[in-house]
Amino acid sequence: MSLDVNRQIILREKPVGKLQPNHFAMTENTIPQPADGEVLIRVRYISLDAANRAWMQGATYRAAVEPNSVMAGGGIAEVVTSKAPGFAPGDLVFADTGWQDYTVLSAKHLIKMPHIEPLTHLLSVYGIAGLTAYFGLLDVGKVQPGETVVVSAAAGSVGSLVGQIAKIKGCRVVGIAGGAEKCAWLVSHLGFDAAVDYKAGNLFKDLRALVPNGIDVYFDNVGGDTLEACLALMNTHGRIACCGAVSQYDGAPTAGPRGIPGLITIKRLVMQGFIVMDYFSQRDRAFADLQTWVASGQLKVEEDIIDGLENTPAALIGLLAGENRGKRIVKV
Known part of the structure; x- marks a missing residue:
């Protein structure tokens, strides 16, 4: 992968019937640069959820994903360049990153996350x-x-x-x-x-x-x-x-x-x-309980990690078919 290229997975067309690999396409663009109040982030892990498919059908609690746009999806990302107070290079954030290597977002759309290992837990049990x-x-x-x-x-x-x-x-x-x-x-x-x-x-x-x-x-x-x-x-x-x-x-x-x-x-x-999202203001309470249960062994974390941005479409199709156990995540 070239370090100066931003790979993006585009929804080519809205599916009718079952989701298929040909509904997506991989494109390459230049890496965007942040303006004042914005942050450039590098996507590390992408969350795959059944709701991704619902977003293709129309507006839900978020806008619909339209044809020829970057496929939407949440992810854990690392700050590369910040032009916003409160964010510095190396910070980890959760955001609606989309299926791509890099994106620029307004700081108000980023949630700062703690540095924990494994990072994937920020999308599964703590996400x-x-x-x-x-x-x-x-x-x-x-x-x-x-x-x-x-x-x-x-x-x-x-x-x-x-x-x-x-x-x-x-x-x-x-x-x-x-x-x-x-x-x-x-x-x-x-x-x-x-x-x-x-x-x-x-x-x-x-x-x-x-x-x-x-x-x-x-x-x-x-x-x-x-x-x-x-x-x-x-x-x-x-x-x-x-x-x-x-x-x-x-x-x-x-x-x-x-x-x-x-x-x-x-x-x-x-x-x-x-x-x-209705409960995000209370997430510290949940985070504390979840950490306690994981540490004690009462709560087991099952993750299904797929390697490679290019495999994201197939990974979502597989999730919809019930291939996964636990949280399916793509390592970018």
Whole structure:
């Protein structure tokens, strides 16, 4: 790689149906230079998330990614040149870096991060994934000791942490994942009480057998048919934390869920969507707890690191197909 070239991965066209490698292209440009109030940063690691795919469909909590623009994505980066107070060369920051080697951003869009090893933990357990799991379960789900917690996409970056935090809080935890191998891993390695394979058998019947006392908190990363199955098993005054709907992002969306109005009324359920940025002002509290749990061995961090910016499109496609365990990250 030439040191004076900025490689960028462009979204060539908005996908219709499944995301494919030909929807992306690699280009090279000159490295941009910062103006007053701006900072030039070199991207070290890129976070891959199912939400990347949702951004291609239209505006969400952020603007849509438009054709022929740099693919959006969060990342950990190092300050190269600063023309803004409070930032100096060598500082680590989290930002919406995009899929590229370098970018210039206004200082107000940067979050300074501590220097810890491994740096990848700043994108997994101490980053968006960990904060999403922490606040989604504790502040949105309002989980209490002794309750039954079910989490979908349980082997993924957020779900794998949600289940472990629920166990730390004294809950019975059931994960939903794809494939017998992942389900066995959730129980044997991460300490879930049970796991159900949504690809085998009948999800509703299989899950019902594992939650004879119903579900108190459902952490939803999937939506669709999985949400529908969990809704019918919720206890009165149960809580549903709506984190994502990956079943609706890539390809043809599913029809579910049905029965929401009646179930919510009869069982007095609370069903709340959230995004982690709502809780950024409280991230020091989460960071302290997460560090304590990691240090004690109560919280295991699973990372799936792909090497090379050029492999980012394939890595996202693989994530959407469920290839990963834990947090998928690209080392630039």
